[in-house]
Amino acid sequence: MTLPSNRAVAVLAAAALVLPISGCSQMMGATYVPPAPIEVSGSFAGSGSSAQEKAMAAWIEGFSAEHPGVKVSYRAIGSGGGREEFLAGKVAFAGSDAVLSEDELNASAEVCAGGNGIDLPVYVSPISVAFNLEGIDELNLRAEVIAKIFAGQITHWNDAAIAADNPDADLPATAIVPVHRADDSGTTENFTDYLSQVAPAQWPHPADGVWPLEGGRSADGTDGVTEFVRANPGAVTYADASRTADLGNAAIKVGDEFVPFTPEAAAAAVDVSAIIEGRTKYDLAYQIDRKTTESYAYPLVLVSYAIVCSRYSDKATGRFVKAFLTYVSSAEGQRRAAEAAGSAPVSDFVQRRVEEAARSIYLG
Numbered sequence: 001m002t003l004p005s006n007r008a009v010a011v012l013a014a015a016a017l018v019l020p021i022s023g024c025s026q027m028m029g030a031t032y033v034p035p036a037p038i039e040v041s042g043s044f045a046g047s048g049s050s051a052q053e054k055a056m057a058a059w060i061e062g063f064s065a066e067h068p069g070v071k072v073s074y075r076a077i078g079s080g081g082g083r084e085e086f087l088a089g090k091v092a093f094a095g096s097d098a099v100l101s102e103d104e105l106n107a108s109a110e111v112c113a114g115g116n117g118i119d120l121p122v123y124v125s126p127i128s129v130a131f132n133l134e135g136i137d138e139l140n141l142r143a144e145v146i147a148k149i150f151a152g153q154i155t156h157w158n159d160a161a162i163a164a165d166n167p168d169a170d171l172p173a174t175a176i177v178p179v180h181r182a183d184d185s186g187t188t189e190n191f192t193d194y195l196s197q198v199a200p201a202q203w204p205h206p207a208d209g210v211w212p213l214e215g216g217r218s219a220d221g222t223d224g225v226t227e228f229v230r231a232n233p234g235a236v237t238y239a240d241a242s243r244t245a246d247l248g249n250a251a252i253k254v255g256d257e258f259v260p261f262t263p264e265a266a267a268a269a270v271d272v273s274a275i276i277e278g279r280t281k282y283d284l285a286y287q288i289d290r291k292t293t294e295s296y297a298y299p300l301v302l303v304s305y306a307i308v309c310s311r312y313s314d315k316a317t318g319r320f321v322k323a324f325l326t327y328v329s330s331a332e333g334q335r336r337a338a339e340a341a342g343s344a345p346v347s348d349f350v351q352r353r354v355e356e357a358a359r360s361i362y363l364g
Contacts, residue, residue, distance in 0.1 A: 037323070038322050038323040038326070040067055040069070040316070040319045041069035042071075042316050042320065044071070044092045045072075045074070045075075045090075046072070046073070046075075046093045047076075047085045047086075048074075048075075048079050048081065048096050049076065049079045049082060049095035049096055049186055050078055050185075050222040050223065050240075051125060051222055051240035051242075052095040052123050053076040053222070054242055054341035055122075055123050055336075055337035056095060058336040058340035059327065059333055060073075062327065062336050063324055063327045063333075067323065074095070076221060077221075078183040078184055078186075078221060079098055079184065079185055079186030079209060079304075080186075080210075082094035086108075086117070086307055087108060092308075092317050093321055093324070094307040095306060095307070096186050097185070097187050097303075097304045098190070099119040100117050105117060111309065112311050112312070113309070113311040114311060115311030116309070118283045118307070118308060118309075119283050119284060120284055120306045120307075120353075120354045121270075121286060121303045121305055122304065122305065122325075122328045122337075122346065123337060124266055124267055124270055124343055124345075125240050125301065125304070125342070125343045125344065126261035126263070126265065127187060127191055127239065127240065127241065127261075127300045128238070128249045129146055129249070129300070130241075130248065131234075131235065131247060132247060132248065133157060133248055134233065135170070136170075138248060138250070138260065139162065139169060139248065139250050139251070140250070140253070141250040142165060142252065142258075143199040143253065144161075144199045145165070146195065146250070149176055149178055150203075152213075152216065154176065156175055157171050157175075157176055158172060165253075174233060175234050177217060177236070178237070179216070179218060179232075179235055179236070180225070181219070181221070181225060182218035182219055186209060186302065186304065187238065187239065188208070189208060190288075190302040192208055192212065193290065194290045197291055198291060222239050225237040225239055226247070240341075242341040242343065249261065252300055254292065254294070254297060254299065255292075256293075259295055259296075259297070261298050265298035266301045267347070268294070268298070269288060269289070269292065269298055270301065271297075271347070272294055273286050273287060273288045275287070281310075282310065282353075282360055284305075284350065284353055285305075286303050288301060308325065308361070309361070312363055313364065315364055318361055318363040319363065321361060325357070325358040326358050329346060329351045329354035329355060329358075331351070334351070
């Protein structure tokens with residue numbers, strides 16, 4: 001997708017909302033000097049977001065090549081599970097498609113040696129509404145229709161509400177089988193946040209990582225829901241778009257146009273959004289503008305985070321987190337993730353802010 005020139009204006013405007021004056025002078029002043037390498041060794045574990053799984057594998061491979069004395073493992077158990085293990089002190093970091101809640105931030109002081117957890121965006125990807133209909137690769141689905149599909153109110157693919165936006169599609173009378181995540185999922189939280197903001201009349205449920213409706217078909221993790229859809233004609237789900245290339249995918253209504261997902265359109269949705277105010281220092285939690293009418297943006301997007309501590313009592317763990325964060329957010333790390341998972345690289349602004357957060361981590 002070719003983005004119009006006004007995206008540059010949106011990027012500058014978004015940066016102006018969140019960039020401190022001191023940060024601006026640093027970015028506009030002297031030539032950027034990357035941080036010095038950090039010597040690390042040992043074995044370290046992370047867990048969480050299944051959406052990050054492919055990117056995480058690429059990051060671990062690249063990081064391990066540069067740090068042969070380090071062994072890194074990651075279990076894709078879902079965002080909620082990752083946050084739980086992080087707060088229990090079982091892992092050095094968590095991957096999560098949803099940021100720490102206020103209660104979780106308060107609870108993080110115990111595991112973070114009196115400091116706090118911080119959310120650092122490292123992975124940006126569209127969420128696809130993906131379906132299995134023979135001979136149909138793309139459909140136009142507005143938020144109101146998507147909400148009714150997942151609420152069980154639209155039950156067949158040839159429903160008039162779907163046909164109205166797809167006049168050229170040969171829609172079958174096949175029953176719709178919506179499938180949602182069974183686990184506590186950041187992807188679910190982002191998906192329900194989108195529906196609750198864009199189609200509140202059809203989706204009167206608050207954003208939540210736990211599916212809000214009783215019954216229906218469900219599966220664990222990104223792979224679980226996408227494999228279900230592949231195996232069941234008529235099925236539909238929501239999932240990280242890196243796992244849905246072989247399925248049908250919906251274009252969603254943004255402003256006056258139907259916009260298909262692309263990494264560029266996902267990145268644009270972040271560009272036009274702002275960082276949530278009032279959180280802890282170095283925390284980069286985004287409030288995505290789901291209601292944007294900018295047709296170059298795809299607001300059904302997840303920003304996935306690395307959740308780490310601002311303080312580590314174990315110096316080896318702290319050094320590892322510093323080094324790993326710096327690699328993940330680097331141009332090389334983001335390139336690897338884009339190649340492996342089709343994600344959108346974070347902006348230079350975000351990269352510098354993540355590096356700044358990594359440097360600030362206190363050891364001891």
